[in-house]
Amino acid sequence: MRIHWKELRQYDEKAMEKTIAQCQTLMKHKENWFVSKKTAYRQFAKLEIKRISVVYGFFLLCLLYFLLFSEQMKIGIVLLYYLLLGSYFLYQLYEFKNNDMEELMQALPIHEGKRFILHMCTFLIIHLISFLSFSIVGYLRMDISMLEIMQLALIPLFLAHGCMLFFLNRIKRLYTAFISYIILFLFFSNFFHPILINSSALQLGWIQTLIVSLFSTVLFLIAAYRYGLKLQRRIHYGA
Amino acid sequence: MELKTHHLSKFYTKEKAAVADVNLVLQEGIHALLGANGSGKTTLMRMLCGILKPSEGIVTFNAKNIMENYEEYILHLGYLPQNAGFYMNFTVIEFLQYIAVLKCLEADYAKRKIDELLELLHLKEQSKKKLRQLSGGMLQRVGIAQSLLNHPKLLILDEPSSGLDPKERIALRQLLSRLAKDTIVILSTHIVSDIENIADDILLMKEGHILFQKTVTDTLQELKGHVYELLTAENEREIIEKNYTVVNCKRVSEGILFRLLSDDMKDKRSIVVEPTLDDVYLSYFHEEAEYVETNLL
Numbered sequence: 001m002r003i004h005w006k007e008l009r010q011y012d013e014k015a016m017e018k019t020i021a022q023c024q025t026l027m028k029h030k031e032n033w034f035v036s037k038k039t040a041y042r043q044f045a046k047l048e049i050k051r052i053s054v055v056y057g058f059f060l061l062c063l064l065y066f067l068l069f070s071e072q073m074k075i076g077i078v079l080l081y082y083l084l085l086g087s088y089f090l091y092q093l094y095e096f097k098n099n100d101m102e103e104l105m106q107a108l109p110i111h112e113g114k115r116f117i118l119h120m121c122t123f124l125i126i127h128l129i130s131f132l133s134f135s136i137v138g139y140l141r142m143d144i145s146m147l148e149i150m151q152l153a154l155i156p157l158f159l160a161h162g163c164m165l166f167f168l169n170r171i172k173r174l175y176t177a178f179i180s181y182i183i184l185f186l187f188f189s190n191f192f193h194p195i196l197i198n199s200s201a202l203q204l205g206w207i208q209t210l211i212v213s214l215f216s217t218v219l220f221l222i223a224a225y226r227y228g229l230k231l232q233r234r235i236h237y238g239a
Numbered sequence: 240m241e242l243k244t245h246h247l248s249k250f251y252t253k254e255k256a257a258v259a260d261v262n263l264v265l266q267e268g269i270h271a272l273l274g275a276n277g278s279g280k281t282t283l284m285r286m287l288c289g290i291l292k293p294s295e296g297i298v299t300f301n302a303k304n305i306m307e308n309y310e311e312y313i314l315h316l317g318y319l320p321q322n323a324g325f326y327m328n329f330t331v332i333e334f335l336q337y338i339a340v341l342k343c344l345e346a347d348y349a350k351r352k353i354d355e356l357l358e359l360l361h362l363k364e365q366s367k368k369k370l371r372q373l374s375g376g377m378l379q380r381v382g383i384a385q386s387l388l389n390h391p392k393l394l395i396l397d398e399p400s401s402g403l404d405p406k407e408r409i410a411l412r413q414l415l416s417r418l419a420k421d422t423i424v425i426l427s428t429h430i431v432s433d434i435e436n437i438a439d440d441i442l443l444m445k446e447g448h449i450l451f452q453k454t455v456t457d458t459l460q461e462l463k464g465h466v467y468e469l470l471t472a473e474n475e476r477e478i479i480e481k482n483y484t485v486v487n488c489k490r491v492s493e494g495i496l497f498r499l500l501s502d503d504m505k506d507k508r509s510i511v512v513e514p515t516l517d518d519v520y521l522s523y524f525h526e527e528a529e530y531v532e533t534n535l536l
Contacts, residue, residue: 033348033390034314040343047340100324104385106290107318108341109310 037109044110045118052119055088056126063130067137075149078134082157083185085130089123090164090181094174113231120224127157151213156188158213158220165223169230240301240392241266242287242423247296249282249447257282259447261296269419270452271434272427273516274444275524280427281321283444284397287425288318300393314343317391321398321427323382327371331362331381334370338385349388356384359414361407375402383411387418394418396426400433412437431516441516443523450523455516462500462514462522469497469509484525486518500525 035043059081066077093116105112131150138146164171164181171177192212247261258279272280285291287298289305289312298305305312326334332353339349357363360380365373370381379402386394400408415424416437428434434441434455441458443450451458466486471479472494479485484500499509500522 033345033352034343035345037310037343040340043346044340047337095326095328100322101326102324103285103290103320104318104323105341107288107313107316107320108338109313109343110341 040110041114044114048115048118049122052092052122056122059085059088059126060129063133067133075152078149078153079156079185079189081130082127082153083182085123085126086157086161086185087178087181089119089161090177091174092119092123093168094177097168111231113228116228116231120228148209151209152189152192154213155192155209155216156185158216159188160184162216162219162223165220165227168227240423241299242393242425243299243302244287245296245299247283247286247298248294249279249286249291250294256294256447258286258293261447261449263442263449263452265423265425267419267421267423268439269415269424269426269434269437270440270442271438272425272442272444273429273431273434273520274427275429278444279447280444281397282447284395284425284427287393288316288395289313314389315392317386317389317394319382319386319396319399321401325370325378325381328369330367330369331357331373332366334381335384335388339388342389344389352388352390353384356387360384361410376404376407379403380407383414392422394422394424394426396424398428398430399426400428400430408433431520435516443519445523458516458519459514462519464511465500465502465522466512466514466518467497467499467501467504467506467509468512469499469506471495471497471508484521486521 062081066081070077102112131154134150135147138144138150160181163184164177167180168177171180192209242263242265244261244263247258247263248256249258250256261283272283274280282291286293289298289309300308300312303312326337329337335353335356336349339353344352357366360383362377362380362384365377370378373381379399383396383399386396400411403411412433415426418424419437419439426434426438438455440452440454442452453461469479470491470493476488476495479497479499482501483497483504485497486500487498489496498512498518500518
């Protein structure tokens with residue numbers, strides 16, 4: 001059989017196209033190990049939540065105990081609960097801050113900023129669950145003082161955390177951060193409600209308490225946004 | 240693939256540049272960044288990773304500015320910082336899985352790759368140990384493993400061999416040689432012997448400047464005829480040390496055997512020897528010789 005050179009060229013081109021297509025498929029396959037950022041973030045969230053769920057689960061169990069078995073909701077118990085919840089959140093922030101991983105993390109697609117957002121969200125959700133549960137139980141028990149207690153407990157938690165987030169970069173050690181946080185928490189608690197014997201405190205009315213608790217929430221969110229923004233900036237421009 | 244820097248500079252203070260006007264073109268292969276401590280290697284590497292903003296200049300990868308295309312660029316980057324930290328409560332395998340997720344890797348691929356890397360870096364037995372239980376060398380290998388998880392197109396390793404024993408160093412060299420076929424590997428070191436046999440080219444850095452970018456052969460060629468060995472008596476030591484750059488001296492039964500660098504050797508007893516990278520390094524950094532870790536000193 002005789003093949004004209006033009007036909008041969010045609011065969012050649014076809015073969016070439018086929019080879020290129022095969023190469024492209026191979027290349028595509030080779031680089032197909034990346035998932036979208038959305039999927040990766042979901043995987044990451046799953047991994048992180050699995051890691052912290054034991055402790056937050058314990059908090060929720062404590063909450064259940066208070067709600068179901070505790071006859072009286074004392075301000076001290078609620079404050080202690082929030083103090084521990086806040087301490088764990090602080091520990092989460094420091095666990096990743098103090099191990100020289102920052103430089104490595106900056107060169108990864110999912111970075112510190114995202115992790116901070118995740119931890120913020122988890123913390124806020126747990127807090128919201130606690131707040132709503134305490135409030136609903138207070139309402140069902142027709143115990144208005146419980147709603148006041150909830151608002152009062154919220155103030156030191158958010159104010160102390162707001163202050164901590166403003167100065168987090170300057171405090172190097174977890175130990176120092178813990179002590180500062182506990183002092184701030186106790187100070188704000190005592191400032192708005194006398195938790196220490198013979199201490200003077202602002203005795204706020206219901207509306208005033210609500211306003212202060214809203215203010216402290218806003219302050220906390222601003223501090224968190226500012227801290228998150230700092231992390232985000234550092235990711236692209238170095239520490 | 241091509242990584243380019245265009246007039247890259249970094250000033251931490253107004254007076255002195257940590258990196259000054261660096262222009263590089265790097266393609267697939269191993270590029271060794273050699274320099275004394277404080278010469279600007281780490282700063283340059285951080286800028287190449289995009290985690291440090293240059294004071295002047297830009298970095299391009301395949302003709303695209305990395306900062307404008309950072310999301311894509313970072314997917315193909317493997318980076319091992321100097322003195323990298325770890326989450327010490329994690330086991331080796333947990334840590335690698337964690338980093339794999341942060342690198343946006345598909346779960347099946349990550350699992351396969353982690354197994355492969357654990358095997359390659361001899362970490363299989365330690366895979367279930369907590370990181371805090373590992374030695375410095377093992378941690379360094381975990382660091383190398385995490386940098387390779389995403390099969391990077393650009394691999395930047397800042398002093399990867401620090402803390403590794405000689406056997407591990409050899410294994411690392413073999414691994415890097417294998418990777419260099421389709422990866423741009425930039426590795427900084429002040430351990431000359433690590434790069435002598437594997438680097439495609441050497442970038443010598445001093446006080447923020449790249450003094451040269453040459454192949455190992457060209458670099459050695461330049462010093463040919465300037466390296467000598469001289470056997471002298473013990474009492475001549477001071478004179479020799481005063482007149483020449485001493486690379487190495489070894490006490491032997493007949494006296495002291497010096498390895499010297501000289502442009503103008505007058506001593507007839509000397510014999511010309513083949514230069515090594517240690518000699519090249521010392522010819523540029525002899526004033527900082529006490530900081531140099533070579534296989535001769």
